[in-house]
Amino acid sequence: MASAEMQSQDRVASPRLSADRVREILIVDDHPLMCDALALTLKISFGLRNVRTARSLAAAQEQIRNQGAPDAVILDLNLPDARGAEGLVTLRRQIPDVPITMISADLENAMISAAMAAGAQGYISKSLGREALVDSLRRMWEGERVTPDSYQPEHAGEEDAARAELARRFATLTPQQMKILRLICQGKANKEISYELSIAEATVKTHITAIMSKINARRRTQAVLLANSVRLFEPA
Amino acid sequence: MASAEMQSQDRVASPRLSADRVREILIVDDHPLMCDALALTLKISFGLRNVRTARSLAAAQEQIRNQGAPDAVILDLNLPDARGAEGLVTLRRQIPDVPITMISADLENAMISAAMAAGAQGYISKSLGREALVDSLRRMWEGERVTPDSYQPEHAGEEDAARAELARRFATLTPQQMKILRLICQGKANKEISYELSIAEATVKTHITAIMSKINARRRTQAVLLANSVRLFEPA
């Protein structure tokens, strides 16, 4: 676990933003414990007195209507009433000028780029330590767009693309090959498969070789894992 | 959001257990903020002085070796070095008589039943409020097995009994066997495994034979499927 787990993205000139001007913040998270922990950390580290919290997107919106806009928002990515980037988009419509930091346990590349594309000021992991967290927030409130170290913007969607490519490869399997793969994914041996399909074991092996070459696997266990990764055959 | 989100499962007679006897607990979670929040809550609500924390399964194990066993454990389901039920199984080997509470944001039915089958004292959601959390823990420490309201063990008929039995079998795996099984479930060949663990391929094979005899599998692909069926190792 590194101490400063954040990388600088780009330092935009944002005259309106400054960590000093952040006096009141709003935390939107449905985990009460996490809310408390965040609030406490912020109070101590930034000397903030006004830390507001909300348990849902709807509650946050109403609170902003009633009590006015905060100087910054920390928004959980997985709220009961707004999973994903939806909550971010909604909130930004209401308070376009307030920096919104996304927070989540999820470090998937696709998720981060979606959030950043939707206008988040930054994205921090729930597994960050106190110091790194505080540092990241400070930088965000000074106008920097901050993403986790692990985030590779250029590879965004790459794993998704790989998944799609994999699915395409599975689509090239012939009917017989598909039958055989299904049986493989049930843990059957070649001999059993040959019996069920009434063909020679040698033939089964040939098909398996073809299958594995198509989906780029070397061992049959890998074939099983790949098939499961695209949910080729759903549970028995 | 209900206030008391827990349901009673069954009140087992457990003379050794009593909430009063819980004086020292260990929290295993890789989210520092969550750790703090939990620790603080417990200190306040139970008047506990000794709340130990660990950031990973390995750290927890070492701490237990060095400082002895705590009276109770709260274990995150998604640790960097042990996703899924694996961590629970491993810890229970080390401290079989200490009640272990699983905690996770994930409320999937299958996940919960996997954890309970693997011998957890209870399962609580990270989105629980303080009161409900404290109440649930107290009941667990008195011997009750507590699961979230949303959990429906109903389709936990025979199929779940089989699952529980399976989980118990996985729990008998030795550390080395567990390592090897994890690598098998990543699609690795025996030779690769032997290299990674710096042992002879022959040894790997011996362990595999032992593993398969314990979980009642004949082929390694079946071992992978069985491990996945109890969510022993969660996806990377």
Add this chain to the structure above:
DNA sequence: TGCGGCTACGACTTCGGTTGTATTGGCCGA
């Protein structure tokens, strides 16, 4: 008629799994 994809088979090589055995370290009772 010839070409390419699907299916089928056998011979050969490599890998996976079984069995038998040795070594170590912890635990328990004499």
Add this chain to the structure above:
DNA sequence: TCGGCCAATACAACCGAAGTCGTAGCCGCA
């Protein structure tokens, strides 16, 4: 404290299963 014992780990030799390669029949189509 010392054997004795068991569990865990380690290795090699053997054999059956898995996977590779070369080949062939059978379509449908140009």
